[in-house]
Amino acid sequence: MINGAAADPALKGRPAHRLVDEAAPQLRVTDLAATRGDGVFETVGVFEGRPANLSPHLERLQRSARMLDLPELDLEVIAQAVDAAITAHLPVPELLVKIVVSRGVEGQQRPTAWVYADAASSYASARAGLRVAALDRGIPTTAPQTSPWLLAGAKSLSYAINMAGLREAARRGADEVLFVSSDGYALEGPTSTLLVKQDDCFVSTPVEAGVLPGTSLGAIETMVEGEGMTLERELLTPQQVADSDGAWLLSSVRLACPITHLDDQELTVDRELTERMNAAIANRG
Amino acid sequence: MINGAAADPALKGRPAHRLVDEAAPQLRVTDLAATRGDGVFETVGVFEGRPANLSPHLERLQRSARMLDLPELDLEVIAQAVDAAITAHLPVPELLVKIVVSRGVEGQQRPTAWVYADAASSYASARAGLRVAALDRGIPTTAPQTSPWLLAGAKSLSYAINMAGLREAARRGADEVLFVSSDGYALEGPTSTLLVKQDDCFVSTPVEAGVLPGTSLGAIETMVEGEGMTLERELLTPQQVADSDGAWLLSSVRLACPITHLDDQELTVDRELTERMNAAIANRG
Structure with a gap:
């Protein structure tokens, strides 16, 4: 209520x-x-x-x-x-x-x-892991530069497509969506930020590609740098996400949810790292 | 009110x-x-x-x-x-x-x-003619087939992009927008249907390309067929629209508004035909 x-x-x-x-x-x-x-x-x-x-x-x-x-x-x-x-x-x-x-x-x-x-609802299941469907977001990563009226990267109230994406994911037996640009890059979820681990480097989508600046990334950056790792902004393909050492969808209420599957591919899940990330996000004032 | x-x-x-x-x-x-x-x-x-x-x-x-x-x-x-x-x-x-x-x-x-x-507001100025800016709509005409979750052709409440397009048009000194697909075809306005005259044939955008089915087109079709002309569905480029024998943006309240300019190109305007079209749309029950 x-x-x-x-x-x-x-x-x-x-x-x-x-x-x-x-x-x-x-x-x-x-x-x-x-x-x-x-x-x-x-x-x-x-x-x-x-x-x-x-x-x-x-x-x-x-x-x-x-x-x-x-x-x-x-x-x-x-x-x-x-x-x-x-x-x-x-x-x-x-x-x-x-x-x-x-x-x-x-x-x-x-x-x-x-x-x-x-x-807040109970997010126990999502925090344990998400099956994610990769869905075309229609527009290219260059849209913010060429066509700012498409509002890529603005958190507007016009979320009907984001909601339709989640219904499509459910039809495919998945819990969540990873939107993919028309030029082939992993972007973000309908209400979440993508985070990927490759060895000792964490990677998230560059804001310039038309995604929202993730509000939890500052907390993640402080945490990973404190552990001697780095957080970079880089465009990755869905295949690179699937082949990574772990990937998460971050959102402010649900926190970091590990991706267990991207379409049919199974991903590495590190529960202990996920718990530390969630503590870092939730504790940051 | x-x-x-x-x-x-x-x-x-x-x-x-x-x-x-x-x-x-x-x-x-x-x-x-x-x-x-x-x-x-x-x-x-x-x-x-x-x-x-x-x-x-x-x-x-x-x-x-x-x-x-x-x-x-x-x-x-x-x-x-x-x-x-x-x-x-x-x-x-x-x-x-x-x-x-x-x-x-x-x-x-x-x-x-x-x-x-x-x-209704007064639409006298718009009905006299519109300066129209062609703006990229980001997605291709194939989106309805490949990516139905993008809701191309659904009249959803998520109109923030349509409204942003109109503000961009105003910045360019134009009154209206003609959205163009990423594969280069004229689609529709943010709240209107495109109608183009080429000789004795009227042309509007195929619904399959991801536009709304224009609710005034039935009335237009009856009128033009009564005058021995036809109404077809065909994809046109913005250049074909500019080179036509007249083009309009149709909407239910504002009726048929002739396009006087598409970006810098001036179009043929037939006021008498426009008036007949508007009578046809407004009288149809």
Whole structure:
């Protein structure tokens, strides 16, 4: 259930958040979030009451807003609303907090924003391992440079394709998707970042290829560098992912989930390393 | 303003519509329309109180719902809600009625649907002619066959790219967009169907190439066949569009708008033919 929804403001020069009734409808049917998927969002993992990697999430929200030509966001007000939503929720070990900024109600030229907290589902099965289907994402890794209006790498509310990808994966008997660019490179999951281990080097997809900047990667980088390894940005093919020493889909609430299978190919899984990674992501403030 | 919003039902086995207060919020912030752009929609033009081409719109809504794996819709209930929304609105010469079906509130596994009527803007300038920018749509015309999860040709609520295309067009000094496939063919506008005249033959984009089935094309076909001409489905390049004997972007509310320029190239404009086309679209019940 929602708890501690904080509706509206979050934009420069506007008043701070206000708490609203979680059970009541809050949005007009003409809000562009609902009519055009026209807005941006973030989902933050909250562990024992502490939001993990909040700064990277807020920075990415601002980045997405810029890519969609939305007004500059007041990240301080949003951070306060995140705190308020967490405080208003019953204390549970794992929460998710969703931050949404919409272009606003049609015709009003005034963005709307809201934040809500919800108890996280159980991700025990996903954290044990994912069967992943590789699916064509249609566009090439050059799209951000040649066609910025395709919004590759913006976390917009227009996620119908991401959701359709997950349904296609389920039809194939898989739990998750690894999107592949039309020029043949592994990109990211519909709601997750790809991380691959090759010997002592971890690799994630370059942001320039049109993926979201993974908000957990900073925590991973600190951890692997502390262990004498490195984190690089490099384009890999799905075959290179399958042949690696381990691969994960990282997301803020579900954390690092090892890929056990990419289509029909079985991957190496290191449970102990996965646990250390998850501790690193969840503990980072 | 909205008037005569009819919220909820529209799905088989569910009760008929109910009228709700247009000024009140109707949607939960966890409705998947607002969190994922996960739903489908139609916008119907209403002229002198009569919805134009309603059947093609309802058929296309059902088609889009199937492409998104939504439950089968009860089109009769939706048609009744459309009537109710029109009746509840002040009588104005031109209305638009929007029909939205969302996958529903997160976790409830129960779609939500609503219909609302709103007075149409003035489209005098667009109907006089549009400067159009050709923009890459990223994906090839083969996407519907190879990658149905990309939802090419489904009218989903995930329109952030369509809206970003329009902003890019404005930056280029244009009014509208003609999306072009990655294999080089003219597709459609962000909210419109392409129609091109070559001698006595009208041409529109084949639906198989990943465009929406244009709901005004039936009316156009009847009209042009009555005048001894034909309407064909064929892939054209942007250059063929620019070299044609006239091209239009068709939409249900704005009607047929002649393209005066495609990027820097000036097109032939036949105002008298455009007026006949608009009468044909608006009069068809």
